[in-house]
Amino acid sequence: MSDRIRERFAALAAEGRAGLVTYLCAGDPDPETSLALIRGLPGCGVDLIEIGMPFSDPMADGPAIQAGNLRAIAGGMKLAKVLDLVRRFREEDQATPVILMGYYNPVHQMGKERFIQSAVEAGVDGLIMVDLPPEEDEEFCLPAKAAGLDFIRLATPTTDAKRLPVVLNNASGFIYYVSITGITGSAAPVADQVGEAVRRIKSSTTLPVAVGFGIRTPEQAAAIARHADAAVVGSALVDLVASNLDEAGKARPGLVETVHSLVRDLAAGVRGARA
């Protein structure tokens, strides 16, 4: 397991609180604004950073994140530049875990060996590859793990007791529980059901469990943080990026501060959850 992810969850456990994970799409709406957004996250109380690798056809994501992906691509974002973004983030922050999330095709096109090596060198700690189920582990999960990258697996409400061991096998870093059967940014999760699912997963693994999909407000984040080791927020932030663009699609002044302000509120919600 990556030292940064392990140490971060150990520290959260020691503090007796859940963590906040935020998702932003690399290069959305443009490379420089994106870097400023991501650099500011730890100062706003984010515990782990999830960065989306843009893809033209993000099938498991909702309209908000797809739009963010397409804005980033239109702004010239490429996979090599995503890795460069992480490298630049690492120049100023050596502690916050960075997880890259995305779909397999851009990685496949770059070449998995080259991608894995570049990701390790850039300071990436873990990967979430949405369209690589355990059935395809030999393809990419095993070489990535061998190079020291955590392979964070998604578990969902459709992952039953029979399937859970398959999902947990080769998983590392933490388990990302998808709280709804649906796409990102759709329905809100029901906290009690999430609690039950988290307990079920934790009875089968020592890995921390983060919960995401559908969490938009500090109150929702707090409700999840009572049950999970971390709450993940993505679409709400990507939506906020979208609503702070001008007619030409360029970042309006204040975009970064507006997004950071919501992140601070979310962090406060998560921190106060178990008080």
Added chain:
Amino acid sequence: MSQRNSLRNMPDENGHYGIFGGRFVAETLMPLILELESAYEAAKKDEGFWKELDGWFKDYVGRPSPLYFAERLTEHFGGAKIYFKREELNHTGSHKINNTVAQVLLAKRMGKTRIIAETGAGQHGVATATVASRLGLPCIVYMGAKDIERQQPNVFRMRLLGAEVRPVTSGSHTLKDAMNEALRDWVSNVHDTFYVIGSVAGPHPYPAMVRDFQSVIGRETKQQILEKEGRLPDVLIAAVGGGSNAMGLFHPFLDDDVRLIAVEAAGDGIETGRHAAAMAAGTPGVLHGSRSYLLQDEDGQVVEPHSISAGLDYPGVGPEHSWLKEQGRLEIAPATDAETLEAFQLCGRIEGILPALECAHALAHIAKIAPTMDKDQVIVLNLSGRGDKDIFTVAEHLGVKL
């Protein structure tokens, strides 16, 4: 050829055809994909399922479809004998109905109560809406907003059949985006929904399952050509977008000494970059649940294809096609929009048949090879769909106002 060395034994147990195929989907869908796979494996071994399907094929679809000797076209080109496998005579006007009948019957067996599909030109959507209507299941068809504009008659047909056509305005508003939306719907409604995929694409088991359902085309062709000519054809030819009509024709012949030619949409010409020729000009990539040849840029972003035919306008191709191409078993040929328009008109003028623009691509390639072949040689074209749906597109390209 021994069973062990047969080209017909693919995929392996994980749905791989060499490096192609597989199951590249989100975890939410995996239990569903595995459930579908076991339901299909059980149905495959159940004689009752095939008997029921045969009944539907005979009395509802209108099978077997004829194998027709295109005498005037043969005379026109002055070379090989040209036969059409008349899939356009099926109920709803294309080969798509073979697969949708079978998949919706499977959905019923699985206790699913809601049918979803995606469609490009509308043929698969119409076929799915038809069978869902016949079996009393609600049906939602995702269709790119651009395709809805250029395929109005099929959109109206689907609505008359009781289906809900949902316009897709995400991404580039075409077939690949409709497929993304259908996958999103499926993820959101996993408990009661069956996703009827219309081509030999998508995650395992779809490519193998759709191929098996469409192989009735090739099996009939084999029997019919033996009756008519006393021997197998020299060439089988079919247009390839996703590739289900081609795979259905080719598969029963994979181990035979027959040339197999897959014709891809070359659009304005492959060199212009405006085409849909995934095998001729794409590279291996992962989209919509499997690895196959894909039109993509150097960063792995999917490139929007172009073809005069909305049915071929897909950036990928079925994984088995990709594998057969790499095995050297499949010949890949291009046909441009212009060549296709010419073939479309020629067929109407001298055979009294308006072929779908999809198959007019294959006919355009026949125009290139038939004259070079001997008169005793035989070509079979899969005439997979009717051209009625395409008259508006053709009129527009010919500058005719309807």
